[in-house]
Amino acid sequence: MTPDEILKGLYDKTLVGNGPAVLELTRTGLDTGMAPETMLFDALIPSLEEVGARFERGDFFVPEMLIAGKAMSGALEILRPLLAETGAHTVGTFLMGTVKGDVHDIGKNLVNIMLEGAGFHVIDLGVQVAPEKFVAAIGEHKPDIVGFSAFLTTTMPMFKANINALRKAGLRDSVVVMVGGAPVTQEYADAVGADGYAPDASATVKRAKEFMSQRRALATA
Ligand code: B1M
Numbered sequence: 001m002t003p004d005e006i007l008k009g010l011y012d013k014t015l016v017g018n019g020p021a022v023l024e025l026t027r028t029g030l031d032t033g034m035a036p037e038t039m040l041f042d043a044l045i046p047s048l049e050e051v052g053a054r055f056e057r058g059d060f061f062v063p064e065m066l067i068a069g070k071a072m073s074g075a076l077e078i079l080r081p082l083l084a085e086t087g088a089h090t091v092g093t094f095l096m097g098t099v100k101g102d103v104h105d106i107g108k109n110l111v112n113i114m115l116e117g118a119g120f121h122v123i124d125l126g127v128q129v130a131p132e133k134f135v136a137a138i139g140e141h142k143p144d145i146v147g148f149s150a151f152l153t154t155t156m157p158m159f160k161a162n163i164n165a166l167r168k169a170g171l172r173d174s175v176v177v178m179v180g181g182a183p184v185t186q187e188y189a190d191a192v193g194a195d196g197y198a199p200d201a202s203a204t205v206k207r208a209k210e211f212m213s214q215r216r217a218l219a220t221a
């Protein structure tokens with residue numbers, strides 16, 4: 001198979017939610033020396049974007065979106081160790097979760113993989129994470145950064161609820177708060193009082209590293 005055929009196959013099979021074919025093509029891609037990032041950014045993510053566009057137009061419904069998401073998640077599991085190839089975890093601890101009411105996790109998982117690849121120790125609380133759970137986990141793990149993901153306009157207000165819960169627990173100043181997810185913007189992040197926002201996984205890594213440098217500079221000042 002040519003690289004173009006593999007990428008087209010990954011795009012098409014993700015679109016129709018054919019998980020086994022996506023796994024097979026992902027393995028074929030790796031066997032032929034294709035970079036994991038190429039499969040991710042040139043086929044898998046664009047395919048899910050098309051799934052979203054079809055859902056918006058009413059051509060796809062939740063079941064189609066679900067099987068496409070599952071197909072993508074399967075590929076991500078194969079690519080995970082390659083995307084996250086790293087040495088010791090030394091950069092900092094990042095606590096991550098999708099907010100309460102929201103079950104989307106592919107984007108969050110991708111951010112986690114990239115953070116791990118950059119040397120962060122990532123603690124993933126999963127999806128539908130309630131404010132109390134974030135508070136308890138911050139108390140337990142003492143992360144440098146906590147990340148809230150939200151993928152629906154209806155769940156974005158949970159950022160504010162989470163930040164209020166941190167404040168109430170006396171933890172707000174001990175941790176950097178980052179937010180992200182498809183509908184989130186810098187303006188929204190500023191409005192809810194987050195410290196940082198990033199539009200995608202690699203920008204999250206860049207921003208998180210900047211925060212760690214600032215924290216180190218403060219600690220040694
Ligand atoms: Co949903 N869904 N979905 N869905 N879904 C979206 C998000 C939607 C945009 C589709 C659309 O209409 N175009 C739309 C939201 C509209 C809105 O509110 N603005 C939508 C809807 C409406 C819904 C339901 C309400 C549908 C319904 O039931 N009627 C429902 C809600 C369920 C719930 O959560 N309560 C629902 C359900 C689902 C499925 C379960 C079927 C499935 C989720 C599977 C899963 O995640 N395990 C699903 C899917 C697959 C999608 C789309 C098609 C794909 C999402 C995805 O994985 N994208 C999505 C359409 C789309 O995004 N174009 C859609 C790929 C991923 C790599 O990108 O998620 O943006 P993304 O993540 C990026 C960035 O956002 C960023 O980095 C990531 C990697 O680069 N990022 C961060 C993420 N977290 C970050 C944190 C950070 C920083 C950056 O700092 C902490």
